[in-house]
Amino acid sequence: MGVGGWSVFIVNGDWSVFIVNGDWSVFIVNGGWSVFIVNGGWSVFIVNGGWSVFIVNGCWSVFIVNGDWSVFIVNGGWSVFIVNGGWSVFIVNGCWSVFIVNGGWSVFIMNGDWSVFIVNGGWSVFIVNGGWSVFIVNGCWSVFIVNGDWSVFIVNGEWSVFIMNGDWSVFIMNGGWSVFIMNGGWSVFIVNGCWSVFIVNGCWSVFIVNGCWSVFIVNGDWSVFIVNGGWSVFIVNGGWSVFIMNGGWSVFIVNGGWSVFIVNGGWSVFIVNGGWSVFIANGGWSVFIVNGGWSVFIMNGGWSVFIVNGGWSVFIVNGGWSVFIVNGGWSVFKVNGCWSVFIVNGDWSVFIVNGGWSVLSVDGGRSVLSVDEGWSDYVDGDWSDYVDGDWSDYVDGDWSVFIVDGDWSDYVDGDWSVFIVNGGWSVLSVDGGWSVFIVDGDWSDYVDVDGDWSVFVVDGDWSDNVDGDWSVFIEDGDWPTM
Structure with a gap:
């Protein structure tokens, strides 16, 4: 035992510590720990093996009854009180408070902060000053916000959202979602489980009839309309348009853009102003590009590629590859x-x-080889004549007559003038433009009116084109007069 120092006294084999001058003291009764400190220090007292803590001057205090924890703090600190095993928290001066009834959590906050109250195990939240509030009835969530914020209300287990000041609102009727927005925003309304969207001021709108999607946009934007489950898209001002007939995709773009038209399930693409075009006949791919671009034509399932201005060309005959550059x-x-x-x-x-x-x-290598088998004559670096084979005449570096009795017929001034007379193609290229392109086949006539097609399959699907726009488009078929 000392003065001002610590002292230990043991009774019945238990430790006890007592310190006089504000230091810590421990006293043990019946083997249980107890701590008591007088001057603002912490104190612990244990009753029946349960811990209890009490602090006077604004410090934290814990008191345990029947093995449950309780905490109480007076001056703006947090307090916890437990009744029958349920936690409760109460804070006075604008801090958060929680109160629990029958094991359900509840939170209440005074000054505009969030509050939660739970009835019968269902969560509810209410906030006064413009904050969000949630109220739950019969296990359904509901949210209501006053000052222009979002609000949700649930009726019969279905979600509904309504927003006042031009924001989005959702209402659900019979299990279908509906959204409506006033001031130029997007709106969705659902009837019989189908989605419909309508937007007023130039924005996109969608309307669904009989489970099919339809989209219509007013001011030059894209529009989609679906008839009998087939997609169709039409865009007015130079944009892209798609129309589907009998399950086949078709795309048409007016002002130099790409267009696709499908007949009998075969893909065809045509682009006017120097772009690429694809036409498929009987399931074979064909691509043709006018201004020096690449072109592909497939005949009887064989690939052929031809490129005009110094580019690579491939032509395949009877499954054999040929390339010419x-x-x-x-x-x-x-x-x-x-x-x-x-x-x-x-x-x-x-x-x-x-x-x-x-x-x-x-120029330094072998010049003529296999005279009697392949080549006939070679003069000054150019071939002049090969009579008994396929080539007939060659003048001044250009071919003038190119297989007369075969497929190719005539070539004048660097452009092909007659290109397979008795075959599929008839007359081709006047002043660099195409003039007549399979007269007795599908394509009929091409006249140089501003570089556009004038008559395009008269007895087939396409009928007439005037001044760069189609005037009659499948006259006897499905398309009307445009």
């Missing part, structure tokens, strides 16, 4: 399953006749 590039031609390669400007060339390789090289 004009300006110094490499060219490959395949005859009877044999590969041939020809390169013009001093590079190597290979030509195969009857399965044997031959090599031709200009």
